[in-house]
Amino acid sequence: MKIAISSDHGGNHLRREIVQLLSELGVEFVDLGPDSDDSVDYPDYAGAVANGVASGNYDRGILICGTGIGMSIAANKVKGIRCALVHDVFSAKATRNHNDSNVLAMGERVIGAGLAREIVKAWLSEPFEGGRHERRVGKVMELESK
Ligand code: RB5
Numbered sequence: 001m002k003i004a005i006s007s008d009h010g011g012n013h014l015r016r017e018i019v020q021l022l023s024e025l026g027v028e029f030v031d032l033g034p035d036s037d038d039s040v041d042y043p044d045y046a047g048a049v050a051n052g053v054a055s056g057n058y059d060r061g062i063l064i065c066g067t068g069i070g071m072s073i074a075a076n077k078v079k080g081i082r083c084a085l086v087h088d089v090f091s092a093k094a095t096r097n098h099n100d101s102n103v104l105a106m107g108e109r110v111i112g113a114g115l116a117r118e119i120v121k122a123w124l125s126e127p128f129e130g131g132r133h134e135r136r137v138g139k140v141m142e143l144e145s146k
Helices: 009-025 042-054 069-075 089-099 113-125 132-143
Strands: 002-007 028-031 060-065 083-085 103-107
Touching (some): 002 009, 009 028, 009 060, 009 113, 042 069, 042 103, 069 083, 069 103, 089 113, 089 132, 103 113
Parallel strands (some): 060 103
């Protein structure tokens, strides 16, 4: 599995923490920055990750900003993206099991690094359950084409 990860200035510290985690886990990833702590616009970075996932260059994406809200709103504008804003381990598991989310958003100003690491571990390892959820996810994807 190849992951793309990015943030804005509000998520740089947590992004570096999660990059460290991905290295520890041996997960293949690309860090799309930003490279400095200068103020940037989160849609630029959400777009880079979301378009990369939607086009198949990456299997999944992780986006971090101050709240995770801007990143999740922006990522979900891209066709094919199911971005889940998650700040607890239960939801991290559930969104993989039920929603087949392909992008994870988190807020650095909302949770600490320890919890964020557990969220990422759960989100990376939990499978999509399919079955009735397949039908529902299909209906979600139909909404974006209208
Ligand atoms: C940046 O100050 C902040 O607005 C951004 O990181 C994010 O929280 C937006 O949703």
